[in-house]
Amino acid sequence: MDWFEGGIAEAISAAQHDDKIMTIFVYGENQESEQLSSALAAPLLAPLVPRLMALRLKQPSTELTQFAQIYPVLIVPSIYLICPKSGVALEVLAGVQSADSLLDKISKVLKAREELATQCPTVSPAGEVVSTPLTSEMDTAGDGMASTEENSVETCTEFSVSNGEATSMEDKVKRAQRLIEAVRQGKAEAQKAEEQRKEIERREAMKNLQKIRREMEDREIKNFVEERNKEREEEKRYKAQLQEQIRQDRLERQQKFAAHREPVKADEQKRRREALEKQEETQRLRAQNASSANILFRMPDGSTVTHLFEAETPFIEVRQYIADAKRLSGSFNLALNFPRKVFKPDCDQKTLRDLSLAPSAVLLVIARTQPGRGAAGGAGGGAVTAWRNIWDIIVLPFTLAMGFFTSFFAALFPSTTPPAAVASRPQQEASMPNTPPGVASATPHDAxxxxxxxxxxxxxxxxxxxxxxxxxxxxxxxxxxxxxxxxxxxxxxxxxxx
Structure with a gap:
């Protein structure tokens, strides 16, 4: 396609001068425009190029805006075939077209124009018949405004002037604009009615859709409630079965425990008795086979003494050893901590092997409480105690008076260390009973x-x-x-x- 490089006015002048059909190509920056441009550049349309004045208008542009004020641009891309003399759009090709389709439609427009020119010839300057623009109608499929040969003939006879008066080009343009405006209004009304119909259908469809959706939601809620109730019933039934099973298991365990408790208890006691006897037998065998006994003495103050004795050593020698080693002049006892056993004087003649103290043992040294002086008096201890009490009662007033005067003079003449206290220290130590070192005494203040x-x-x-x-x-x-x-x-x- 040979495109004109000038403006719209220049293209119209050139088309009128050469009597060529104006071919306006409206395109944009999209894939459909590229496809239609490729179809126009096909070699198949080369024979039609001399009879067409091709002009391209890009969207958006100022030329396209001016063109759209006269010829409505509904679809991009599109091709407008306009008569150069009357300014009427002979054909509007909207959308993507193939090269064959373009060749067929453009050829029909050219043929119809030739036939129209033969049927409705133009008059002289004072002519009686004027050629009128062809009407074009846009089909509902968006293929653009289609004109036929019959419509062109009817339009020509409809707008012919019977009185023979010539119309100017300005009247023709105005008449074409009114016709285009009428077509535009008709299309707008039809489009508005179609939009209203579609809106009504859309609302009905939305109502039906909402109704179906509510029904589905109600059905889902009902199913969910039923499933939830079913799950709760199953869970309750399962818990009841589980509790019953637990109760049965507990009852069976109690019965089994009651049935086997006595034999198990008897067997346990028997095993303990056998273990104890075995332990005693082992200790006895160890004591019999041992040739020595390692004895550890634990004193009341926490100190320890260890000594190795012969297994045949009498127990009296052990007692004498610890008394000599710790200088224990008072009475004391020797005892085992576990099992608890206190060795009395009747065990002194037995050997360490006989007392199961071999090969090793731990003996606790326990001090015995000294009897009071009242008990040493034998049968006459009670009488002596009575006389001592009477004597203490008689001497008590004098003792109190002496203590009062002593305290009074001690307050008047203070002394850091009374000589009587220092002098009485050796006498007090001499008067104290001979308590072995490290052995706890019976009285807490005389230890x-x-x-x-x-x-x-x-x-x-x-x-x-x-x-x-x-x-x-x-x-x-x-x-x-x-x-x-x-x-x-x-x-x-x-x-x-x-």
Whole structure:
């Protein structure tokens, strides 16, 4: 296709001068425009090029805007075939067209124009008949405005002037514009009616769709509720079955336990008895086979002494050894911690093997409480105690008076260390019973390492104190207050024992 390079006015002038049909190609930047442009450039249309004045208008552009004010542009791309003399659009080819289709339609337009020219010849300047533009109609499929040969003839006779008056080009253009406007309004009304019909159909379709959707939702909710109720019933039934099964299993276990409890208990007791007998037999065999006995003595203060004895050594020698080793002059007992057993004097003549102390054993040294002086009096101890009580009652007023005066003079003449207290210390130590070192005594205040000493001959509470005193693994703190708190002990982990 040979495209004209000038403007629209120049193209119209050239088309009128050469009597060629104006071919306006409206295109844009899309794939359909490229396809239609390729079809126009096909060699098949080369014979039609001399009879056409081809002009291209791109969307968007100023020329296309001016062109659209006269000829409505409905579809891009499209081809307008316009008569150069009357300005009437003979054919509008909308959309993508093939080269064969373009050849066929353009050839028909050219042939119809030739026939129209022969049937409706133009008059002289004072002519009586004027050729009128061809009407074109756009089909519903969007193929553009189609004109036929019969419509062109009818239009020509309809707009012919019977009185023979010549119409100017301006009247022709105005008449063509009115015709195009009428066609445009008709199409707009038809399009509006079609849109209304489609809107009504769309609303009906939406109503039906919403109704179907509500029905589906109601059905889904109903199915969900039914499934949920079914699941709950199944879960409840399963829980009931599970609880019944648990109850049956528990009952069976109780029955089995009740049935086997007595035999199992008897078997367990039998096994324990056999294990104990076996252990005793093993110890007895070890004691019989052992030639020596390693004895560990644990003293009341926590210290230990270890010595190796012959298995045939009498127990009296063991007692004598620990008494000599620790200088225990008082009475004490030897005992086993586990099993608990205290060795009495009747065991002194038995050997260590006979007492199951071989090959090794741990003996605890336990001090025995000394009997009071009242008990040493035999049958007359009660009478002596009675006379001593009477004597204490008689002497009590004098003792109290002496203590009062002593305290009074001690307050007037203070002394850091009374001589009487220092002098009475050796006498007090001599008067104390011979308690073995490391053996706990029966009285808490007269134990070894006691920190208090009362001054003889006075009722005063003047005492000589140490910071602390020790009895075995227990340390007792001393304070200046003479109250019951002095008996509190500390067990080494910052806690106080009463």
């Amino acid at each position: 070894p390492g006691a920190s208090r000493a009362r001054v003889p001959g006075t009722g005063s509470s003047l005492r000589q104190r140490k910071p602390y005193e020790r009895s075995g693994n227990i340390h007792r703190l001393n304070t200046d207050n003479d109250d019951s708190d002095e008996n509190n002990t500390w067990n080494g982990n910052s806690t106080q024992q009463m």
